Amino acid sequence: MAKTKQLQGNFSAGVLSPEAMGRVDIARYPNAARRLRNVISRTLGGAKKRAGTQYIAATKNSSNRSRIIAYTISKDLSYMLEFGNLYMRVFKPDGTQVAGPYEIVTPYTIAQVLTMDFSQGEDAMWIFHQGVYPQRLRYFAENKWDLSPAPFTTLPFAEIGDYYAVALTLSLATVGTGRTATAGSAVFLVSDVGRAIIWNAGLAVITGWTSTTVVTVEIKIAFESVNVPSGSWNLDSTPQTTNTPNAATPVGGAVTLTLTANGWRATDVGKYVRINSGLVKITGYTSALIVTGIIVRVLSSAAAAPALSWTLESAVWNATYGYPATGTFYEQRLIAAGTIKYPATLWGSKTGEPLEFLIGTLDDDAFAYTLAGEDSQVNQIHFVVASNRLLALTYGGEFSVYGGVEKPITPTNVQIGTETPHGTSTVRPVQVRKETLFAQRAGRKLRAMGFSASEDGYKSPDLTTLAEHITESGIACMAFQQEPEPLVWIGLNSGRLISVTLDRDLEVIAWNDHETDGAD
Structure with a gap:
């Protein structure tokens, strides 16, 4: 029988994995190749030699990455x-x-x-x-x-207590009453009675005050040692005493806050006090009993507020708790997310004011939301992406955040949808038309997250299904080129360069391999 040769009309499927050789039942098989090196698969089917590279300039330090x-x-x-x-x-x-x-x-x-x-x-x-x-x-x-x-007017804040650069020594580390905690220098105040000392898993409630260096505690959860290092423990919550403001209005007006027992510290300047349905920013420290401030939100009255009815709150973005890992702009807000202490929380600024994160209840006020996966695990947010919805790409899965049908996100109107369970690596995603391309958690698969009207949700198909071998060393970085061909350039951990020609309308997903000097 005479041998026949089949003409290949295009290379719109790009490189095919060795594992898929012989799979003639795959629709893209006739348009694929065993190897396509230093060429670009075109959306219309052909392949052309890629452009060469040109030396432009050296980095400042060629021994380091940049x-x-x-x-x-x-x-x-x-x-x-x-x-x-x-x-x-x-x-x-x-x-x-x-x-x-x-x-x-x-x-x-x-x-x-x-x-x-x-x-x-x-x-x-x-x-x-x-x-x-x-x-x-x-x-x-x-x-x-x-x-x-960034010169933020107001940072997000909450009742988080304080860390002190003072070592503690416990009389006993086991659960029980009557234990003593001795500080290396003056740190405790009378109104700290009722507050908790937290160190790793250990928790102790202060039950008595002896001096600025000695308190009595009840250990609720055992400590791992009687020696608590400086700067590692937290004095939780708010001073437990009555707080009396001398004014309730107006916004911007001066106010004095007076405690019935010593509780203020000089480090409280810049913090916020929620009291009598209002908000005060502390601007001056007079003594352990008195601080001055300005009214940020009017108080319902100037009546005395007993312990547990008011809170002392600090910025949650700080050197101890970490700063946001990611940010984007969405619906005229600056969105920031993923600190060390609050890895699954995202914050939105006041509408039209990216420097203002004063959280409130009005539609244009700043907001804060925390993601909760269906399996109740904490999902570290790696990236937030502005798409037709706000996307939160986390280590454990992909979420969408939106306000509802044709409604914006507001402090009182938010829906968080668990979209796909793949997880995202720390490689920055790229936006390709209406899809967000991200490297899956292990860095081998490239997924395209896009909205599906038929499912009223997002799907994240794997673009490397038929070429899983091409990302073997792991994805290190990505960039999108719009013209003349829609290309995503990908640098691998090995130093190699690959690309994928991507046109979803024409069903083109074509991987190519490129040789450059210095790659493994």
Whole structure:
């Protein structure tokens, strides 16, 4: 019998996994290839040789990794920013470095640079990392940039107590009454009676005050040692005493808060007091009995508030609890999420005011919500993404956050949907049209999260199903190229470069492999 050869009309399926060889029953099989190296599969079916690379400039320190981030000012003006260990350099679109060479100092180590998230608003880029206070990057001229801590008017706050740089010694670490806790220096006040000392799993309630260094406690949950290191323990909740304001109105007006037992500390300046249905910001410390402040929300009255009816609250974004790991803009709000202490919580700023996180109940007030998976596990939020809904991509799964049918998210109107259970790696996702592409938790699979009208929810199909071998060393970074072909470029942990031509309307998912100098 004469041999026949079958002509292949296109390569719109790209590289096929060795595991799928011989699977002629797969619809994309006739359009695939065993190997496509240094070519680009085109959406219309053919394949063309990819463009070459050109040496532009060396990084500041070639022995360290660095990261290139685009900063777009207008359709006619954009820059490439090189972030490295504690520095940022600026390059023009043609690859030339801004003269100087221009460079500014940043607070980010190289390890933080590789995992930080960012979101660009109208006039600034906001940069997020759990270990660094959120930064705001602004452009004034090609050789004049400013990177500084975001000047938030109000940070999110809650009743979280305080950590003290004082070591504690317990008389006994076991459960029981009559134990004593002795501090290395003055720290305790009379109104701390009733508050809890927390160290890791251990918990003790203060039952008596002897001096500023000695209190009696009842240990509810055993401590792992009688020696509690400095800075590691928390004095929980609020001073347990009556608090009396001398005024209830107006907003912005001065007020004095007086306790019946010593409870204020100089470090309370800048904190907030919820009292009599109102809110006061402490601006001055007079004594352990008296502080002064300004009224942020009017009080219902100037009556005395007994213990447990008022709270002393502190910013939840701090060096101890960590800062947001990710952020984006959605419905005219700055959304930030995923601190160390509150890994599954996301915060939204006041509508139209990205610097204001004063949480309230009005529709345009700031808000805070915590995700809860169906299996009740804590889901560390790795990224928040603005799509037709707000997406929260976590270690354990993917969630959507929305306000309801044709309604925005507000402090009193939110729905959180558990969409898919795959989990997201720490590689920053890319937006491709109406889909969010993310690397699954293990870094091997690339998934495309998109809304399905028929299911009234999101689906996240695996784009690497027929080419699972191509990401063997794990995905390290991604970038999307719109023209001339819709391409997602992917850098692997091995240093290799791969790409996928992606056009969902034409059902094109075509993987290609690329050889470059220096790759394994």
